[in-house]
Amino acid sequence: MIDSLRLSVTQQCNLQCLYCHKEGQLQTKKEMTLQEIEDILKNAKETGIKKIKVTGGEPLIRNDIVDIIKIIKKHRFEDISLVTNGVLLASYARKLKEAGLQRINIGCDSLSSTVLLKNSTNFKEGLQIAQEVGLHPIKLNMVVLKGINDTEIYDMITFARNNNAILQLIELIQLNVNKEFYQNHFFDLRTIEQELAQKAVKIIPKEMQNRMQYDCGDVIVEVVRPFSKKFCKNCRRIRITSDGKIKPCLMKNDNLVPFKDKSSFIEVIEKKEDNYVQTS
Numbered sequence: 001m002i003d004s005l006r007l008s009v010t011q012q013c014n015l016q017c018l019y020c021h022k023e024g025q026l027q028t029k030k031e032m033t034l035q036e037i038e039d040i041l042k043n044a045k046e047t048g049i050k051k052i053k054v055t056g057g058e059p060l061i062r063n064d065i066v067d068i069i070k071i072i073k074k075h076r077f078e079d080i081s082l083v084t085n086g087v088l089l090a091s092y093a094r095k096l097k098e099a100g101l102q103r104i105n106i107g108c109d110s111l112s113s114t115v116l117l118k119n120s121t122n123f124k125e126g127l128q129i130a131q132e133v134g135l136h137p138i139k140l141n142m143v144v145l146k147g148i149n150d151t152e153i154y155d156m157i158t159f160a161r162n163n164n165a166i167l168q169l170i171e172l173i174q175l176n177v178n179k180e181f182y183q184n185h186f187f188d189l190r191t192i193e194q195e196l197a198q199k200a201v202k203i204i205p206k207e208m209q210n211r212m213q214y215d216c217g218d219v220i221v222e223v224v225r226p227f228s229k230k231f232c233k234n235c236r237r238i239r240i241t242s243d244g245k246i247k248p249c250l251m252k253n254d255n256l257v258p259f260k261d262k263s264s265f266i267e268v269i270e271k272k273e274d275n276y277v278q279t280s
Contacts, residue, residue: 002269004051004237005044009037009068011242013058015085015118017109018181019143021173023055023239024250030243034064038071040240040259047265051079053105057242060088066099073100081105083141086123093126097133104130105139105168110149111159117149120159127163138165139222143172146187153192161219170224173250193223210234226251238268248272 008023010031032040041052052072059065059082072080082096083105093104106127107118130138140163142149142156153169160167171189174182196214197203204213206222213222239247246257248268257268 001048002236002238002272003049004053005049006053006055006237006239007037007041008055008057008240008242009059009065010057010062012061013056013085014061014087015058017085017107017118017143019145019172019185021250022057023241024247024252025241025243028243031062032242032244034067034071036244037068038075040244041072041075041077043259043262043265045075045077046262047269049265050077052077052081054080054082056083058085058087060084060092065092066095069096069099069101079103083107085118086126089123089126090129091126093129093135094133097130097135101135103137103139104135105141106130106165107143108140108156108159109142109145110152111155112152117145127165131164138163139168140165141168141170143170144187144189144192145172145185148185150187157219157221160221166213166220166222168222168224171226173226189223189225193225196221196223207234207236235272238265238272 008025011022011025011028054068062068069080080101081103082101084107086106086108089106106123108120108123109117110119112119127138140156140160144150144153156167169189169192172182172186174186193212196216199216200214201217202215204215206213211222211224213220239250241247241256244259246259246264246268248255248257248271257264
């Protein structure tokens with residue numbers, strides 16, 4: 001059952017990460033207004049969507065991001081989360097929590113000053129405030145890149161342990177815009193996953209995309225492998241681009257569906273669920 005929606009609210013960002021896939025969206029300057037966002041959320045709720053994850057670009061760049069969270073809260077979605085690079089988090093964590101945000105994912109690819117990667121120097125204060133106000137659980141997203149930050153995996157595990165956070169290790173996604181970069185820097189996480197499985201006191205399968213969480217006793221590490229056989233088999237998510245179009249799948253091009261009303265969601269959800277049945 002499709003019950004999760006990933007809502008991009010802007011393409012703008014204050015970083016230039018080399019691997020950014022821009023949520024599978026072509027470049028545009030158009031952003032949804034608050035009213036357009038509310039119309040989409042209202043119809044999404046009526047079609048069975050229960051979980052909203054707010055993304056960008058960098059969503060905290062929008063000066064009305066707190067109002068966006070209030071709108072999501074108003075429509076009583078069960079789970080409200082947000083993905084950020086953490087640069088502006090210290091200024092927004094408390095306001096977002098008060099508006100209704102429940103949990104947060106923070107991009108952190110490196111603990112050093114590696115060029116053009118999200119790194120810990122930008123968000124430690126925000127991370128601390130997020131913990132204080134109760135944005136829980138906090139997940140740290142690390143996109144692992146061969147020859148760039150693959151030697152920092154265990155440093156990041158230690159950092160997550162020391163900061164009471166869940167670490168998500170994420171394989172690089174190949175899209176048309178980054179083929180050469182993908183070929184040079186894709187890092188296969190299978191070996192790391194096998195090592196985590198041996199150390200884990202408990203292995204927790206997540207319903208979303210059959211991801212595995214490895215509970216190592218004092219830290220939880222989740223492994224995200226977008227091209228594994230299990231990943232797409234149980235995908236329960238659709239996306240909204242920052243200009244207000246429905247995107248059923250990040251991995252496919254030219255699959256944008258203009259939003260009209262509830263029927264647009266119903267059509268996309270039925271097709272996606274039918275595809276899931278065929279591949280199960």
